[in-house]
Amino acid sequence: MKERISVIEGSMAVAEAIRACNPGVISAYPISPQTHIVEYISDFVADGTYKGRFVRVDSEFSAASAVHGASAGGARAYTASSSQGLLLMCEVLYNSASTRLPIVYTGVNRTISAPISIQPDHQDTMALRDTGMIQIHVESLQEAYDAHIQAFRIAEDEDVLLPVMICMDGWTLTHAFEPVKRFSDKDVKEFVGEYKPVQFLNPKNPITYGAFADEDKLMEFKYLMVQAHEKAKEKIVEVASEYKEKFGHYDGGLIDEYRTEDAEIIVLAMGSVVSTVRAAVDELRESGKKVGLVKIRSFRPFPKEAIIKACKNAKLLAVIDKSLSLDVGGILVSDVKTTFYNEDKKPLIASFIAGIGGKEINRKVVKDIVADAEEIAQKGKVEKDSIFVNLNTQFI
Amino acid sequence: MTETKKTLFASGHRACPGCGVPIAVRSILNATGSNVVVVSSTGCLETFSSPIDLSSWEVPWIHSVFENAPTVATGVLEALNSKGNPNNTKVVAICGDGATNDIGFGALSGMLERGDDVLYICYDNEAYMNTGVQTSGATPYGATTTTSPSGEYSFGRDRTKKDLCRIALEHGVKYVATASISDLKDLERKVKKGLEVEGSAYIQVLTTCNIGWGFDSSRAVEVARLAVETGVFPIYEYENGELTNVKKLKEKKAAKEYLSCQKRYKHLFADEEKNKEHLDYIEQLTVQNVTKYGILASK
Numbered sequence: 001m002k003e004r005i006s007v008i009e010g011s012m013a014v015a016e017a018i019r020a021c022n023p024g025v026i027s028a029y030p031i032s033p034q035t036h037i038v039e040y041i042s043d044f045v046a047d048g049t050y051k052g053r054f055v056r057v058d059s060e061f062s063a064a065s066a067v068h069g070a071s072a073g074g075a076r077a078y079t080a081s082s083s084q085g086l087l088l089m090c091e092v093l094y095n096s097a098s099t100r101l102p103i104v105y106t107g108v109n110r111t112i113s114a115p116i117s118i119q120p121d122h123q124d125t126m127a128l129r130d131t132g133m134i135q136i137h138v139e140s141l142q143e144a145y146d147a148h149i150q151a152f153r154i155a156e157d158e159d160v161l162l163p164v165m166i167c168m169d170g171w172t173l174t175h176a177f178e179p180v181k182r183f184s185d186k187d188v189k190e191f192v193g194e195y196k197p198v199q200f201l202n203p204k205n206p207i208t209y210g211a212f213a214d215e216d217k218l219m220e221f222k223y224l225m226v227q228a229h230e231k232a233k234e235k236i237v238e239v240a241s242e243y244k245e246k247f248g249h250y251d252g253g254l255i256d257e258y259r260t261e262d263a264e265i266i267v268l269a270m271g272s273v274v275s276t277v278r279a280a281v282d283e284l285r286e287s288g289k290k291v292g293l294v295k296i297r298s299f300r301p302f303p304k305e306a307i308i309k310a311c312k313n314a315k316l317l318a319v320i321d322k323s324l325s326l327d328v329g330g331i332l333v334s335d336v337k338t339t340f341y342n343e344d345k346k347p348l349i350a351s352f353i354a355g356i357g358g359k360e361i362n363r364k365v366v367k368d369i370v371a372d373a374e375e376i377a378q379k380g381k382v383e384k385d386s387i388f389v390n391l392n393t394q395f396i
Numbered sequence: 397m398t399e400t401k402k403t404l405f406a407s408g409h410r411a412c413p414g415c416g417v418p419i420a421v422r423s424i425l426n427a428t429g430s431n432v433v434v435v436s437s438t439g440c441l442e443t444f445s446s447p448i449d450l451s452s453w454e455v456p457w458i459h460s461v462f463e464n465a466p467t468v469a470t471g472v473l474e475a476l477n478s479k480g481n482p483n484n485t486k487v488v489a490i491c492g493d494g495a496t497n498d499i500g501f502g503a504l505s506g507m508l509e510r511g512d513d514v515l516y517i518c519y520d521n522e523a524y525m526n527t528g529v530q531t532s533g534a535t536p537y538g539a540t541t542t543t544s545p546s547g548e549y550s551f552g553r554d555r556t557k558k559d560l561c562r563i564a565l566e567h568g569v570k571y572v573a574t575a576s577i578s579d580l581k582d583l584e585r586k587v588k589k590g591l592e593v594e595g596s597a598y599i600q601v602l603t604t605c606n607i608g609w610g611f612d613s614s615r616a617v618e619v620a621r622l623a624v625e626t627g628v629f630p631i632y633e634y635e636n637g638e639l640t641n642v643k644k645l646k647e648k649k650a651a652k653e654y655l656s657c658q659k660r661y662k663h664l665f666a667d668e669e670k671n672k673e674h675l676d677y678i679e680q681l682t683v684q685n686v687t688k689y690g691i692l693a694s695k
């Protein structure tokens with residue numbers, strides 16, 4: 001196994017993973033902070049290291065449509081976007097998922113206007129939560145690299161056949177430089193395998209895509225997608241294990257647990273903030289506090305069983321949300337609450353809205369969150385629906 | 397028993413009796429043959445041809461959403477290209493006028509500008525028919541629809557039809573043509589020609605809608621023919637930007653003859669004096685067409 005460790009940019013890690021997986025068709029439209037990924041891929045086209053088709057289009061809506069057609073046409077297909085661009089894709093993304101097209105996307109997380117801003121939070125990919133796609137959040141550049149490679153295997157599995165979006169925080173991950181262990185294109189290709197579509201638009205075997213359904217069949221279509229999500233849970237874990245077998249390290253699965261065994265308070269979070277939480281947990285542990293961390297990797301399918309198993313003995317779960325369903329609160333926390341509602345044994349669940357529009361979440365902020373969480377745990381009652389962390393009260 | 401030629405667009409679909417669209421589609425597929433992938437937008441054609449398990453399409457066919465057929469077609473083409481397209485399979489889009497002129501206009505412009513090797517055929521029934529006859533950019537001057545009804549303060553649609561062929565030409569599209577269901581041989585020939593061209597080609601075919609236009613279901617072809625004979629819908633061909641072929645007329649019929657047989661124009665005739673200005677203007681538009689395209693056969 002040839003491997004290389006070097007310091008590269010997050011966008012390059014993604015671009016290299018994609019090139020190695022060799023999609024037949026890539027299409028994209030620029031938006032910060034997704035741009036570097038597309039620019040690197042364009043370089044690969046120019047220097048001949050990517051030999052597939054690259055389609056420059058008039059909008060993200062068209063990028064999503066081009067990969068939709070390409071995937072139905074029998075090619076492995078990839079696109080990436082952020083924020084406003086992901087919203088513009090939204091109609092097509094629902095359509096692609098329900099057409100069961102195994103497209104891989106990078107959702108470079110960035111907030112949604114107004115006010116316009118290019119800072120990261122999770123509102124954009126959250127808006128795509130119910131499209132039917134699989135959504136996996138990554139924490140590091142290494143994980144971004146690994147996850148993109150695994151994504152094609154998950155998406156293209158015959159029992160799954162759903163698009164997969166790898167969600168990664170804009171700037172914090174796309175523009176950061178970290179050591180990344182990469183493998184030769186040949187080895188990656190071997191792992192991903194040549195793309196053999198289950199069916200495609202083929203004149204020798206003509207089929208109809210995007211047919212019209214009446215009330216006797218439409219819900220059934222959606223139900224089949226629910227079953228595919230169940231299958232995907234197994235597949236995500238399986239592919240990560242196979243990845244470890246081939247490449248030597250495990251990076252994948254549904255959730256990651258960190259120091260949860262005896263934890264009284266467990267912080268749940270997604271994306272790059274997880275690294276910060278992990279460091280904060282270590283420091284808090286040193287001062288004798290029983291704090292742990294659960295990183296949610298797979299947001300859709302939602303790993304209910306794994307979360308229950310990891311968290312059921314805690315006193316309180318502190319869920320950090322970088323997105324918002326107005327008046328209800330955090331979106332991740334709603335799913336966590338739903339997960340426990342029918343359980344006999346359930347921890348208290350507190351919601352922390354943080355990092356919206358790029359507001360900083362450093363170790364101190366995490367420790368403040370844990371301090372608040374301890375107070376709530378002591379009271380034994382969650383009084384506030386959500387706590388907005390570090391609101392600039394002068395502005396309100 | 398007489399032998400029937402195998403059609404690639406099976407009967408038994410749900411189009412309204414008298415609809416002009418399946419007439420055009422059958423001819424289009426006659427011309428393309430089976431080595432083709434067809435892409436359609438949301439609209440009447442998609443709705444009446446594709447119920448699950450009852451698809452009329454005997455060729456591979458895909459519909460995604462209302463406004464993205466041009467780019468889905470590009471994607472299909474690039475998937476073929478990514479494998480070298482060894483059988484030289486063609487990609488054809490067949491989409492409504494609303495999809496083409498309005499909501500999918502940006503995507504179409506992108507496709508034409510890239511010059512993707514797709515034959516894009518707009519079936520033009522001059523309104524959003526699938527949703528119940530609302531005005532599109534292709535609805536002609538003076539016609540009523542449910543969103544431009546006539547009334548005390550309205551004479552129906554108050555803008556002229558968008559000239560999409562012109563716009564396609566401005567993109568440098570090498571083959572641009574119009575056709576009508578009143579001449580299916582001509583349509584088939586043009587489809588074949590459009591397929592031969594390397595790069596994008598654009599054909600706009602007039603497909604009547606007896607429900608939306610208001611005439612008897614037996615008269616589809618006749619009404620389409622009148623549109624041609626009055627100069628309302630000129631039939632022509634542009635190759636490499638040059639006008640190379642025009643369907644000539646021995647004489648031009650008056651626009652009135654076409655307008656007065658459809659309920660969508662009936663308000664104009666309820667008080668001809670009052671609407672003289674509009675009727676004259678429509679006639680003037682047809683005369684302009686005749687001059688512009690040299691439609692009258694020289695004696």
Ligand SMILES: Cc1ncc(C[n+]2csc(CCOP(=O)(O)OP(=O)(O)O)c2C)c(N)n1
Pocket residue numbers: 437438439440441462463491492493494495496521523524525526527532
């Ligand atoms: C984004 C979106 N907006 C609106 C619609 C509703 N809609 C479906 S078909 C249609 C009209 C289609 O008109 P046209 O393209 O002319 O085709 P026709 O129905 O006349 O065949 C409309 C407005 C839709 N499906 N999607």
Ligand SMILES: [Mg+2]
Pocket residue numbers: 492493494519520521522523524525532
């Ligand atoms: Mg129409």
